[in-house]
Amino acid sequence: MYNKKAVLAGVVAFIILMTAPFWLNAGREHKKLELEKPQFEKECVEPIKWMRAGHMQLLDNWRNEAVRESKRDYTSEHFKAGHDNKKFKKSLTLTCLDCHKNKKKFCDKCHTYAGVKPYCWECHVAPEEKI
Ligand code: HEC
Numbered sequence: 001m002y003n004k005k006a007v008l009a010g011v012v013a014f015i016i017l018m019t020a021p022f023w024l025n026a027g028r029e030h031k032k033l034e035l036e037k038p039q040f041e042k043e044c045v046e047p048i049k050w051m052r053a054g055h056m057q058l059l060d061n062w063r064n065e066a067v068r069e070s071k072r073d074y075t076s077e078h079f080k081a082g083h084d085n086k087k088f089k090k091s092l093t094l095t096c097l098d099c100h101k102n103k104k105k106f107c108d109k110c111h112t113y114a115g116v117k118p119y120c121w122e123c124h125v126a127p128e129e130k131i
């Protein structure tokens with residue numbers, strides 16, 4: 001007869017062991033990565049945890065809706081759920097980079113670390129780089 005508890009404990013221990021390098025590193029590396037946060041604004045368009053994982057999807061939706069459907073106003077889901085009704089323009093440079101003024105020390109820094117190179121900047125021009 002198997003001891004169910006022992007088997008379960010074994011499985012849990014195995015999962016923790018297998019994923020430890022990942023989440024130990026994730027926490028540590030993220031701290032090492034000092035990103036320049038907006039000086040005056042305290043919150044992102046959506047909750048920060050969601051943004052970390054979902055900002056690419058959000059931008060993709062924004063582009064499609066703004067360009068194809070001419071829907072250029074965005075009301076944060078976050079704020080719909082009780083807070084002030086925060087509205088944003090669906091714009092990469094005029095919205096994201098209006099708060100995240102330093103693309104190099106924010107977007108680029110994390111992307112370089114993560115090994116991603118969004119091709120957006122072949123056409124879109126970051127405000128700081130216009131000068
Ligand atoms: C109103 C100002 C504002 C706008 C607009 C804004 N952000 Fe943010 N964003 C912030 C702030 C403030 C933080 C940091 C929040 C914190 O530390 O709790 C943040 C955090 C983030 C993070 C997480 C960073 C980390 O430390 O992991 C990402 C990614 C991000 N923003 C991307 C974007 C993108 C992409 C857009 C445009 C779709 C955008 N932001 C628009 C203010 C803004």
Ligand code: HEC
Binds near residue numbers: 096108110119
């Ligand atoms: C905390 C780290 C972090 C920050 C800060 C961050 N990104 Fe990202 N971004 C990522 C990661 C990781 C990916 C790749 C995710 C994937 O492929 O699933 C990504 C992917 C993207 C993509 C999709 C690229 C592609 O080729 O699929 C876009 C667009 C993007 N980020 C825009 C931005 C912009 C604009 C900012 C600054 C306002 C920003 N990101 C800030 C981590 C970050």
Ligand code: HEC
Binds near residue numbers: 060062094
């Ligand atoms: C081949 C050139 C090109 C590339 C590459 C490109 N875009 Fe665009 N994008 C445009 C043009 C042109 C518009 C239309 C401008 C308008 O109608 O305001 C646009 C509009 C947008 C808009 C809505 C309007 C605004 O002010 O931002 C978003 C959001 C957007 N793009 C996001 C992205 C993202 C994210 C990437 C990279 C993953 C990207 N684009 C790559 C050309 C490009």
